[in-house]
Amino acid sequence: MMHESVPDAFLATLAAIVGPSGLVTGAELRGRPASWTRPEEPCAAAALVRPRTTQEVSLVLAACHAAGHPVVPRGGCTGLVDGILCNAAEIALSLERMGGIESVDPLAMTMVARAGTTIAMVQDAAQAEGLMFPLDLGARGSATVGGTIATNAGGLRVLRYGMMREMVLGLEAVLADGTVVSSLRPLIKNNTGLDPKHLFLGTEGTLGIVTRAVLRLRPAPAGYATAFLACPGVDAAARVLARTQAAFQGRVSSFEGMWPGYYRLMTEPGRFAPPLPREHPYYALVEIECVPEEEPRIHALLESLMEAGDILDAVLAASEEQRRGLWRIREAVEMLVPAGFGRPFDVSVPLSAMHDYVAAATRAVAAIRPGAGAVAYGHIGDGNIHWNTTPLGDPALEAQVDAAIYGPLTALSGSVSAEHGIGLAKRGKLGLSRSDSEVAVMRAVKQALDPRRILNPGKIFLG
Ligand SMILES: Cc1cc2nc3c(=O)[nH]c(=O)nc-3n(C[C@H](O)[C@H](O)[C@H](O)COP(=O)(O)OP(=O)(O)OC[C@H]3O[C@@H](n4cnc5c(N)ncnc54)[C@H](O)[C@@H]3O)c2cc1C
Incomplete structure (x- = not known):
């Protein structure tokens, strides 16, 4: 459907819901960037609304639904596919005033966090209880619980712990018409028909706005061994991964690859000191969850892989500082x-x-x-x-x-x-990875939950 531009009287309705400081317009709004990938471009929305509670999100959406005004949810704005881009007929809804951890249950290893909480805050709160929240990504300081749910974020430890979907036990979300769907159960097992939480995981704010989540925590590893490797190629690196997984019973938490063009760029003078010569055909960064007593086994494995010709050179981090230095080469993609x-x-x-x-x-x-x-x-x-x-x-x-x-x-x-x-950036490419019948299912769900197409319109689908 076509959407009208947003009249001042409607903005006043929104301000009445979220309070005057909850509505950002004019120069203040234009001072905010459109997104992480478009830092020079101002946010083009008619207004940015900043609710403080689920109830306020519900009232905002009910009002927008009734009036037919589209709403674009925003978390930490670190998404890379233009999922938060707005036009002048749209209202941006930021979860920035809905951050904070509500509770941690160290025995059940669960946490209830509000959607605007950053991933770094979740990680720190888990660590304070001797636990770990495994989702990790370079944008951890800004990316939020709501945004990582909406994109089903992956990151650096998917190999061992899966994507965000595997870390969300329950959630609360608000539908386009303002209905609050509460699935905030802390259960690992709950086979009671279609699980509504999955509707909001990876659907980029097109089916509802996530407001809170029950996150699954894991025991904190006793330590890590981190090695930077040079290999003859990616096929050899794949053999290194398989042998390391077998030797350490699946405790490889990260296995990151770098083709030589990337490595040489990152280790040019003025950037990072190269931990290994720059002429090798391939590089990998491997991290294993292990205790210091296992170090001799790691040396033995590296030697054996060198004898087999699958590793050409290797450096093992000897301190936390060195470990961070190795990671920076892979993480500093900005x-x-x-x-x-x-x-x-x-x-x-x-x-x-x-x-x-x-x-x-x-x-x-x-x-x-x-x-x-x-x-x-x-x-x-x-x-x-x-x-x-x-x-x-x-x-x-x-x-x-x-x-x-x-x-x-x-x-x-x-x-x-x-x-x-997919966002806006890849919507024309959806058909390369999803069949017509898969897209038809997506459209049917969208039609059922957001018939007026007010939630993040135009994202994922063309038209
Ligand atoms: C340096 C860097 C490294 C990155 N590394 C990774 C990586 O390793 N793995 C990875 O998967 N991604 C990575 N990303 C991409 C990005 O961090 C993720 O997509 C992240 O999940 C976005 O979270 P956000 O809070 O910033 O969401 P935003 O960018 O604000 O929004 C992303 C999408 O989610 C929607 N949305 C946001 N909040 C909500 C909500 N509460 N309810 C419903 N919808 C919502 C938005 O409308 C938008 O469509 C990286 C980005 C950067 C800049």
């Missing part, structure tokens, strides 16, 4: 943008197909025009490759880059989005 690689991609392909896929796509991007390039890295233990390409400033050329990166995925049973979602 440096790719000023380095000229500002277009991010996030795809999945089976591990066995990675070598040929990355080699072919890298060649294809470079052939588009002189100066065009792509660097690849990612959570390769999960089959997840991130690409960053040089912006070419011409839609026709960018379409060629997209074709080089997305084109081969359907035949490989890959995905155009491993973990970032």
